[in-house]
């Protein structure tokens with residue numbers, strides 16, 4: 219490859235920028251503890267997984283066999299027999315959510331999509347693209363969907379086919395919607411199981427809950443119709459990706475035969491990334507269940523450490539049960555920029571991602587945040603306000619967690 223020296227300089231600057239920021243992107247949930255060097259040589263090839271990995275394709279440079287193993291892994295993890303499920307490696311959580319909403323709409327053309335106000339912004343885009351009628355539902359103060367508001371909206375709409383978009387870990391608060399209660403309330407309302415659709419947006423927590431001792435309900439055994447997870451969040455990937463998995467008999471309803479690629483197509487994109495299935499495959503094959511469990515526990519412990527450290531300094535921080543997202547009052551704009559903190563309203567959060575091998579950097583960050591908040595409250599700035607008030611009691615410690 220021929221690049222001018224100016225362009226080489228640009229790349230070098232970018233390289234240094236990446237090295238500097240590789241491990242401390244604390245407001246966002248991307249894990250950085252990965253090493254995909256055994257896969258680097260595949261960058262020589264134009265891999266393309268267009269169509270269905272489960273059917274033969276005319277495009278030979280595909281990684282379908284790896285994608286199949288990835289989907290087999292997630293089918294087992296999310297408790298559905300592989301032969302009863304179908305899904306694929308996506309470009310990320312958003313595509314997975316879109317696939318699920320599309321599926322739900324095709325199954326129930328007159329359905330209305332219900333999602334909580336704390337739902338990821340991708341859903342507002344998706345309902346616009348798919349032109350689906352949709353209703354935003356109130357949330358409880360911990361970020362979980364307000365079931366009473368959900369049920370009363372469905373009742374007021376007289377909606378025969380509600381399409382429920384449930385959060386398994388909201389972006390801002392790491393809150394998990396109670397899908398058992400939702401299903402029970404729908405049954406109480408007289409809506410039969412075959413008359414509604416239930417999607418689980420598990421972008422982050424889809425790789426947390428399978429590895430904790432007492433997970434909230436989230437998977438197929440707990441009644442979902444589909445689930446999407448981001449690959450570049452908890453798992454870690456140099457390229458954004460994810461998976462979506464749904465019940466096979468639903469997916470068959472949207473499948474079309476494509477003459478040109480001599481395959482069946484059920485996916486959203488045409489050409490699909492052939493490298494990301496390799497990445498997901500390598501990540502999954504190189505960790506045992508026990509290793510994922512240990513890694514998850516480490517993150518949860520670090521999150522709990524952060525909560526306690528904040529509290530000891532007089533800052534009302536908290537987290538949801540089984541969540542690695544720690545919420546605290548929003549510090550000054552300057553500090554948020556400096557540390558790449560994500561904010562929403564009066565709250566900010568940090569995410570205890572797996573590459574934090576010890577507590578040191580998080581500790582220093584907490585010192586900075588604490589000092590900043592104290593300064594702000596002396597100046598009477600609005601920052602240190604009501605974000606930390608939440609009514610649910612469940613800031614529980616996983617039983618196996620050691621005291622820090």
Ligand SMILES: *Cc1c(COP(=O)(O)O)cnc(C)c1O
Pocket residue numbers: 309310311312313315338340385387388389419420421422448449458459460
């Ligand atoms: C990150 C996130 C998404 C979007 O995932 P992408 O992989 O960024 O497309 C969707 N839902 C939730 C809850 C998320 O946190």
